[in-house]
Amino acid sequence: MELFRSHCYSIYCNSLWSRFRVATLNRLKVCHNDILKRPLGLPRWCSSYLDFARNGVYNLDVICRHSVFSLRSRVELSTSSIITSVRQSSAYVCGPIQQRWLGLLFVQNVG
Template sequence: MELFRSHCYSIYCNSLWSRYKVATLNRLKVCHNDILKRLLGLPRWSSSSLAFARNGVNNLDVIRRHSMFSLGSRVELSTNSIITSVRQSAAYVWGPIQQRWLGLLFVQNVG
């Protein structure tokens, strides 16, 4: 599990992803799930959720939410004048990255 954590948790700059197709992200999730199953010697059709839960590792959605929350918190708490200026701009407040963060951090149940 340490191998999985060290190599599959580090998806650099994923908190800045704002434009991607849902199909692309779904393919990435399948690859992420398959890596864990292969490391555990599980069949490809076995439950990914169960494999993640039993082994105490985060799935891709959790990793992405954590990265986004971490970066967002650092931006909000920064006293750097450049970051403060960007943070107060309309491009930041209404931009695609901020909208993606809000969409992932505050998941709404529909139905």
């Protein structure tokens, strides 16, 4: 599991993903879960969330949320003039990346 964590938790630049089809992201989640089930000895068709939690393993949603929170925190706290300029731009404030970040970080009540 340590080998899996060190190599498969680093999904580089996933916090910048903003243009993808939901079906594509769902296929990636299924692949990630299937790969993760092997070292745990779980059958491919079983529900895995409880077993992941018991073994201290993050699913793809959690990995993405951690990455987004980390990058967004660094951007918001940066004192760099370049980062500040980007942060104040309408592309950052209203763009697709910011919309995805907000969707991942904040639960929206529906109904």
